Amino acid sequence: xxxxxxxxxxxxxxxxxxxxxxxxxxxxxxxxxxxxxxxxxxxxxxxxxxxxxxxxxxxxxxxxxxxxxxxxxxxxxxxxxxxxxxxxxxxxxxxxxxxxxxxxxxxxxxxxxxxxxxxxxxxxxxxxxxxxxxxxxxxxxxxxxxxxxxxxxxxxxxxxxxxxxxxxxxxxxxxxxxxxxxxxxxxxxxxxxxxxxxxxxxxxxxxxxxxxxxxxxxxxxxxxxxxxxxxxxxxxxxxx
Amino acid sequence: xxxxxxxxxxxxxxxxxxxxxxxxxxxxxxxxxxxxxxxxxxxxxxxxxxxxxxxxxxxxxxxxxxxxxxxxxxxxxxxxxxxxxxxxxxxxxxxxxxxxxxxxxxxxxxxxxxxxxxxxxxxxxxxxxxxxxxxxxxxxxxxxxxxxxxxxxxxxxxxxxxxxxxxxxxxxxxxxxxxxxxxxxxxxxxxxxxxxxxxxxxxxxxxxxxxxxxxxxxxxxxxxxxxxxxxxxxxxxxxxxxxxxxxxxxxxxxxxxxxxxxxxxxxxxxxxxxxxxxxxxxxxxxxxxxxxxxxxxxxxxxxxxxxxxxxxxxxxxxxxxxxxxxxxxxxxxxxxxxxxxxxxxxxxxxxxxxxxxxxxxxxxxxxxxxxxxxxxxxxxxxxxxxxxxxxxxxxxxxxxxxxxxxxxxxxxxxxxxxxxxxxxxxxxxxxxxxxxxxxxxxxxxxxxxxxxxxxxxxxxxxxxxxxxxxxxxxxxxxxxxxxxxxxxxxxxxxxxxxxxxxxxxxxxxxxx
Numbered sequence: 001x002x003x004x005x006x007x008x009x010x011x012x013x014x015x016x017x018x019x020x021x022x023x024x025x026x027x028x029x030x031x032x033x034x035x036x037x038x039x040x041x042x043x044x045x046x047x048x049x050x051x052x053x054x055x056x057x058x059x060x061x062x063x064x065x066x067x068x069x070x071x072x073x074x075x076x077x078x079x080x081x082x083x084x085x086x087x088x089x090x091x092x093x094x095x096x097x098x099x100x101x102x103x104x105x106x107x108x109x110x111x112x113x114x115x116x117x118x119x120x121x122x123x124x125x126x127x128x129x130x131x132x133x134x135x136x137x138x139x140x141x142x143x144x145x146x147x148x149x150x151x152x153x154x155x156x157x158x159x160x161x162x163x164x165x166x167x168x169x170x171x172x173x174x175x176x177x178x179x180x181x182x183x184x185x186x187x188x189x190x191x192x193x194x195x196x197x198x199x200x201x202x203x204x205x206x207x208x209x210x211x212x213x214x215x216x217x218x219x220x221x222x223x224x225x226x227x228x229x230x231x232x233x234x235x236x237x238x239x240x
Numbered sequence: 241x242x243x244x245x246x247x248x249x250x251x252x253x254x255x256x257x258x259x260x261x262x263x264x265x266x267x268x269x270x271x272x273x274x275x276x277x278x279x280x281x282x283x284x285x286x287x288x289x290x291x292x293x294x295x296x297x298x299x300x301x302x303x304x305x306x307x308x309x310x311x312x313x314x315x316x317x318x319x320x321x322x323x324x325x326x327x328x329x330x331x332x333x334x335x336x337x338x339x340x341x342x343x344x345x346x347x348x349x350x351x352x353x354x355x356x357x358x359x360x361x362x363x364x365x366x367x368x369x370x371x372x373x374x375x376x377x378x379x380x381x382x383x384x385x386x387x388x389x390x391x392x393x394x395x396x397x398x399x400x401x402x403x404x405x406x407x408x409x410x411x412x413x414x415x416x417x418x419x420x421x422x423x424x425x426x427x428x429x430x431x432x433x434x435x436x437x438x439x440x441x442x443x444x445x446x447x448x449x450x451x452x453x454x455x456x457x458x459x460x461x462x463x464x465x466x467x468x469x470x471x472x473x474x475x476x477x478x479x480x481x482x483x484x485x486x487x488x489x490x491x492x493x494x495x496x497x498x499x500x501x502x503x504x505x506x507x508x509x510x511x512x513x514x515x516x517x518x519x520x521x522x523x524x525x526x527x528x529x530x531x532x533x534x535x536x537x538x539x540x541x542x543x544x545x546x547x548x549x550x551x552x553x554x555x556x557x558x559x560x561x562x563x564x565x566x567x568x569x570x571x572x573x574x575x576x577x578x579x580x581x582x583x584x585x586x587x588x589x590x591x592x593x594x595x596x597x598x599x600x601x602x603x604x605x606x607x608x609x610x611x612x613x614x615x616x617x618x619x620x621x622x623x624x625x626x627x628x629x630x631x632x633x634x635x636x637x638x639x640x641x642x643x644x645x646x647x648x649x650x651x652x653x654x655x656x657x658x659x660x661x662x663x664x665x666x667x668x669x670x671x672x673x674x675x676x677x678x679x680x681x682x683x684x685x686x687x688x689x690x691x692x693x694x695x696x697x698x699x700x701x702x703x704x705x706x707x708x709x710x711x712x713x714x715x716x717x718x719x720x721x722x723x724x725x726x727x728x729x730x731x732x733x734x735x736x737x738x739x740x741x742x743x744x745x746x747x748x749x750x751x752x
Contacts, residue, residue, distance in 0.1 A: 023314070032307040033524060035560045036400065038392045038617055040625035040653060055396070065321040065394035073319065073396075123320070128260050130320035132335045133344060135366030137357070138318050203356045204365075208397055211315030216308045217389075217398035222620055224560045225577045228567045233305055237528065 002181045005191060006173050012198040019202025020210060027214040031231035041222035048221050055218055072119030076145075079113025082106055083152070090167050091174075107156055114149040117142055137204065144193055151190035161187045246671040248713045249331055249678045251685050257324040264334040265675075269380050270668045273418035280427040281526050284416040291415040292370055296353050298411045303354065308403040313350045315397045316340060322391040322401075327656045328384050331675030336381045339391035339401040345377050346408050379417060382408040384672050386661035387520065387553075388613035393653050405662070406522025413521055421666035422517045429530055434479035434513035440466075443512055446482050450492060460734040462499045464491075464507070467541065471506035473498065474538050476514045476558070476579070477549025478701035486723050487704055490550050493725030494582050496732045500596075501589045505547075511537035514554035515701065519561075520663035527557065531565040534579075544573040547580045550723055552612035552700030553661060555581060559619040583699060584621050586728060587631045590638050596733040599641045605695045606642035607727070608687050609633055610680065610707075611655035612700035626652070632699055632724055639731035644691040650683040658698075660706030673706060674713045681714045697724045 042048045054060040059077075062070045086106030089095040121142045124130050155161045162182045172179025181187065200206070213219065230238075275285030288294055303310045322339035324330070329337040336342060344366070351358030351367035358367030368374065387402035412418065428437045438446070447464035454462045465471065475498075481491040498505045511533045518527030538546055546569070548558045558579045563569065569578040577584075589595050609632060621627040629652045637643050650656050659676030687693045698704055698721060707721035 027307060027311055030304060030307040030310050033305065034564060036308060036403070036618070038389060038398055038400065038653075039620055039628065041620075043620075043623075043625060055398075059396055061394055061398065062319070062321050062396040065325070069319055069321055120319075127320060129257075129323035129335065129338060130318070132260055132262075133318045133320065133323070133338070133340050135318075135364065137361075137365045140364075200357075205315070205317045208315040208317050211311045212397045214307060214311045215315070215398040216311075217392050217400050222625065224563055225579075228563050230564055231305075234524065234528075234564070237525070 012195045016198040032216045033231035035224040037220040038217040072116045075112045076116030079109040082109035154186040258333040260335040261333040271420035273420045273423040277423040283413045287416040312399040328676045331678035386657045388657035389617040410522035422663040436479040440509040468506035471504045473505035474543040478551040480701040489726035490723030493729030508537035516557040528565045535566040550699040552614040556614040556618040602640040610698045613657040646683040656680045658703040658706040677710045
């Protein structure tokens with residue numbers, strides 16, 4: 001059974017990395033023929049980096065838009081971020097100091113994450129406009145994340161798993177030396193759902209993760225008069 | 241015009257986010273382009289036999305050419321942030337007028353034909369085949385979008401429905417289902433030089449008439465020159481400025497500002513149109529062809545600077561795209577940005593003190609300013625971000641004593657479109673135009689009630705035409721909409737009795 005999981009993780013990692021890399025290459029290679037930053041926009045590259053930082057870390061545009069969605073999704077994303085950072089200790093030895101320091105916060109972050117997801121789920125059901133635009137996959141994606149968070153919290157509070165054994169398993173995975181997973185229900189559910197998430201990420205709306213960095217309305221410098229912007233295919237029009 | 245067969249929404253103090261009414265605007269459609277409108281633009285005259293395959297092929301082509309299109313189709317998480325931001329949704333309650341609802345009409349087809357999940361699990365991810373009904377929906381709803389970009393301000397990924405609408409319209413036109421209004425106009429630009437099809441002699445007549453009007457009123461020979469070689473400035477302005485109200489009062493104002501600034505300027509017969517409807521239909525090739533006229537006119541007339549008149553989408557193409565489409569402009573005076581907005585020009589002159597302005601001439605009015613969508617969210621004026629909000633207001637405040645802004649969430653980057661932008665300014669789309677004006681009309685009524693505002697100034701030919709038509713539907717007066725340079729025109733004191741064209745040394749190289 002542990003071997004099956006070892007294989008699953010290897011496959012999921014390959015799918016995730018290659019799938020994402022493929023999309024990133026595709027985005028990078030597709031030209032943006034026109035200057036379309038949503039203005040007012042920064043007039044320098046440094047300004048664009050700041051804009052992107054505010055967007056990625058604080059969800060600036062969403063904050064402007066609707067406070068409820070912003071609160072829920074910021075709780076979820078920041079919670080997930082801290083939880084992921086906390087998880088580093090299961091994969092690295094010795095545990096770096098910052099990771100050790102955030103361990104207690106990781107638990108709260110787990111709750112924040114699940115609460116945020118719950119809020120988003122309820123909003124999707126109860127706001128008629130959001131319900132209208134939701135496909136089954138939109139609900140399932142939230143449920144998937146909720147169950148990942150929930151099973152993780154279960155291990156932290158209800159059914160403790162042998163984390164030393166888990167760490168040995170992943171250590172073994174990295175060194176291809178094998179290792180055994182504790183066969184706890186919560187852990188197996190947790191890991192299975194994480195594998196599913198990793199595999200569907202490059203084929204789903206989770207592509208918003210690389211997408212935001214390639215969004216021309218957010219990543220372009222507002223300098224069209226100063227600097228001529230020309231895509232390769234547009235240049236060909238001039239040569240013909 | 242035939243009496244409207246729809247109800248104008250009632251104005252109240254707030255625009256409530258409505259409950260959705262699926263299909264409320266499904267009946268809205270506009271005339272389809274005829275072969276004579278399509279073919280000059282290099283589109284097939286009528287719907288092609290294999291439209292389905294051709295449409296998918298075109299979508300693939302656009303996906304490989306536009307990063308925005310590809311990234312925006314992939315990235316939407318259906319968070320709902322944009323759902324209450326579109327003026328057309330707020331005015332019609334139709335969920336397909338929610339930005340994401342509109343995008344999904346195309347996204348579902350993208351997913352079906354271009355993504356793994358949509359190919360194998362279409363129901364799960366909301367993917368759908370391209371059918372005749374879907375094509376009809378595209379035609380209807382992508383002509384209910386004014387490409388105003390308000391949704392893109394609030395999207396956490398900056399997804400801009402304008403990009404999707406433009407792509408959809410290009411796909412439609414390329415399978416032979418173009419929109420008559422836009423494509424007929426573009427064909428006119430190619431043939432005659434402007435959207436209205438005003439030929440050179442008519443233009444010259446009109447300008448002569450303006451000179452006489454100004455002379456009758458002010459007894460100063462302000463010139464409105466056409467095709468003058470060697471002039472310093474080429475003015476490119478929307479053709480509505482030549483005769484429509486209140487546009488023409490703006491043109492009179494530009495002429496007076498140039499006159500008082502002591503610069504020589506000219507209009508061009510061949511580039512007598514600032515608007516570029518190539519953008520509305522999403523066609524880079526047509527947008528480029530239209531833009532090149534400006535370059536050719538500038539070269540032919542040997543001007544040193546290019547200035548654009550008051551026009552919203554035109555300023556977007558001019559400010560953001562002109563250098564790309566028709567540049568480089570290294571043959572022009574490098575001391576000035578190319579192109580410049582007339583408001584930038586006027587504001588510079590005001591700061592330098594070359595204009596004498598008598599604000600009291602506008603004391604009969606209390607003004608507010610409507611930020612035109614494409615100026616606000618797709619361009620800039622001056623050197624600093626947000627100049628597109630400040631400079632027109634600065635100009636207004638320099639020529640008027642009474643000014644109040646509308647509600648903060650309806651101006652600047654959050655401004656609402658007038659309801660007629662993006663290729664919708666046609667009578668066959670009157671219902672969506674009237675309903676889409678609801679948020680702006682609400683904000684205007686509020687500032688009228690609370691601050692005693694009497695007039696609303698704008699710097700866009702479409703806004704001006706749209707409001708002239710739509711204000712009466714909401715019980716207001718069509719003359720409440722004014723051009724910014726109409727206000728300048730009223731306040732400016734004409735001190736130069738001799739126009740520069742008649743001054744000695746005109747036409748020779750000068751040293752500045």
